[in-house]
Amino acid sequence: IDLKQQNAKLQWLLSRKLQPLQAIESFCEWGRCFQKETDSAFKELIKNHPHDSIYGCSVDNVHKENVMRFKKVSEASHAILNSIKRDLYNNSHLSIINLSNFDLKGAFRIKTHNKLDKKYNAQLIGKSKGFPLKKLYDINQIPVTEDFTTIYEYLIDLKKVKAFSSKKINEYDIQKQSFLKITEKSIENSNIKLEIKNGKIILTDKISGKVLRDFITIIDRKDDGDSYNFGAVKGDKPLNLVITGSKIIENANVRSKLQINALLYKTPVKIVALLENQNDFIEFNIEWNNKTKNHILQVEFGLPEPCKEVFSDDLAGYIKREFDTDYDIYKKIPAPRGIELPLNTAPFQKCLWLQGIGVITEGLQEYEVFKNKLRLTLLRATGTISNPKNTTRGTPAGPPLPTPDLQMLGHNSARFAVCFKNNIEACESNIEKFYDTALLCNADLSDCVFFETGCDSVLVNTVKLNDNGDLIVRLLNKADSSNTLKFRSALKNIGLYFTNAMEEITDEYKDTNIEANSFVTILLKK
Secondary structure (H helix, E strand, O other): OHHHHHHHHHHHHHHHHHHHHHHHHHHOOOOOOOHHHHHHHHHHHHOOOOHHHHOOOOOHHHHHHHHHHHHHHHHHHHHHHHHHHHHHEEEEEEEEEEOOOOOEEEEEEEEEOOOOOHHHOOEEEEEEEEOOHHHHOOOOOOOOHHHOEEEEEEEEEEEEEOOOEEEEOOHHHEOOOOOOEEEOOEEEOOOEEEEEEOOEEEEEEOOOOOEEOOOEEEEEEEOOOOOOOOOOOOOOOOEEEEEEEEEEEEOOOOEEEEEEEEEEOOEEEEEEEEEEOOOOEEEEEEEEEEOOOOEEEEEEEEOOOOOOEEEEEOOOOEEEEEOOOOOOHHHOOOOOOOOEOOOOEEEOOOEEEEOOEEEEEOOOOEEEEEOOEEEEEEEEEOOEOOOOOOOOEOOOOOOOOEOHHHHOOEEEEEEEEEEEOOOOHHHHHHHHHHOOOEEEEEEOOOOEEOEEOOOOOEEEEEEEEOOOOOEEEEEEEOOOOOEEEOOEEOOOOOOEEEEOOOOOEEEEOOOEEEOOOEEEEEEEOO
16 A cells, blocks of 8 residues: 555656656756656656556565655755755745646645745744755755755645646735634534544534534454455454544644544554645545554545445546445455455545545555445555465465555555545545645745636646647546536637647647547647
């Protein structure tokens, strides 16, 4: 799971933030082109994508190499990002570049060696030591000891920032009224509330009045499986999380945090509930030290009704899956020889939706259904590639090679968010906010809307440069029906064209119909 978590962060950073940012920067002549460096980082990331790598079913040394590749990709990506911020740097102004398909509002993060003016109403969330951006990322500068200074990390609460746009921040862009309230047992804003009562976590949608009681817990079960299959143990009873207390760890105008302390048998678990002033989702960060082998750890959401239908996102659309909520694998084991017993589990990308509840995750990509419970897998600790005694698979999937690192002993963490929405499509804007699809930085940029598609379901999938410096914009119709594309761009160009999959021009652009769950590519000629 740790491999999938790292991949989720880096894949989004590269494809939805860094690549569009560097392409637009170069196309607008704000700074130099970083397409080759970005391509190099992509190629390194893709080396971790073969089935037996990202899936986690190889020997430990293979996955040690995966981890090292992720570190290389992370270093390269942040070096490119900081080089772009260097090119844009202006000491007197702040600007934001929204690379999301949706208008965004709320808290945006900035790191700077400058103390921010009080007009920004910023919340200071951290300090560290380092070199100023212009010193560290300018080859004509030599950082020396005297340049080593304090780096401040702030959150600024902004009103609406238009989709795919740049904007210089002025005082009237700041959301100065705070709706956050926090006590030792609750945290809320004008949209959503979390409270702890009688050892249970209760979530309330303050807009509709919907209340979910005993909504979130964590369960721990034995797992005698392997890297391929969960291995149910006859007669196993799950261990349940016991909340032991809670406390305020951040109380401010832009963001607040409530720490929930708990025990899972003898294992301390720390859950931090994080809520921003304007968000309509609440984020959870979970940390624990795993000392146990051969078990599965899951967040369990208690829903009002049986989880017969679950919607989830996929590459180019959404999937509806139906479940027998009474199916119990413990009554089916052991599997006959040659048979792999079905599980009430399914994969997904970033988001699940059912019964008016959306769950957004960072690299947690497996869920399970049982009666009215939705379970999100946090950890599978096993120690072999394929266990010949796995009760859920009558014939092993491969050799019984030992993989002690797969027990995931030591520090573990997980990050996800929960929101109230009427359908999975409505979760998309929260996904892009959760994944931080905007850049707030020291810059003096003019207000500009880069692209508009004329349809909420037609999303920008990625933006890049070709070898001629033309801008390539790949669009996706994520709806289950066709939609009319009305593409418009305020970026200076000498013509708009359709291209094929090889990014070769096929026709001049004109408003057109895009089929359901399909891609189209547009070229802006420089």
